[in-house]
Amino acid sequence: MLLPLIVVVGFVGAAYVGMQRENPTQIPTAFAGKPAPPVQLEPLGDFKPxxxxxxxxxxxxxVNFWASWCAPCRVEHPNLEALSDEGIPIYxxxxxxxTAKAQGFLSEMGNPFAELGADPKGKMALNWGVYGVPETFVIDGAGKVxxxxxxxxxxxVIASDLRPLLDGETAAK
Known part of the structure; x- marks a missing residue:
């Protein structure tokens, strides 16, 4: 008889705790402060992974996960180009x-990537915890997320979340 009440209270408590994050709409990563997961890429045309x-x-x-079929990727692309123009390496x-669609996207929109590769089956994305594109990771010089x-x-987002990290603050989020 008490079991339904306990389940409801447990659910409400878990939801409350989850909402106490700094930004409850942003999904944290389990890799923060840890080495980046392995890179597993195939060449994308002539680009070296x-x-x-x-x-x-x-x-x-x-490290930016993107796709030609992703509308939000088109929205963020000018911002990636601006960061690249500042000298920030983007992988x-x-x-x-x-491949042809990805290359067409880059021909049309420009290529902000220092290097890039293909993840045709989503193996690397799965290992990195990516649940959709676009997703971007800030990686420090030692390879930590x-x-x-x-x-x-x-x-x-760039001004409030990325800029402090790109400018040398190293607190993992």
Missing amino acids: FTDADLKDGKVKL GVNYKDK LYRFAGPLTER
Whole structure:
């Protein structure tokens, strides 16, 4: 007789605790402060895929999961280009896409990626905890995950969440 009440109270308590995060709409990553999961990429046309070693080059960088069929990826693309123009290395992971369509997207929109590769079956995305595109990770110079953002990078998100990390603050989120 008390079991339904206990279940309801437990659910409400879990929901309350989950809402106490700094930004309850943003999904945290289990990898914050830990080494980035392995890079498992195939070449995307003539582009050379990046490797685990590229993530440990001493510089803060972004790893961006994207696809040509993703409308929000088109929205964030000018912001990725602006970050790339500033000299911020961005490593692209083309997620479950056709090579020709991905290359067409880059020809049309521009290529902000220092290096990029294809994840045609979504294996790398699964290992990184990606649940949809676009998703972007901030990786420190030692290859550790500092932050994850699910959704398109807007100017507000860049200014409030990414900029402090890109400018050298290393608190993992």
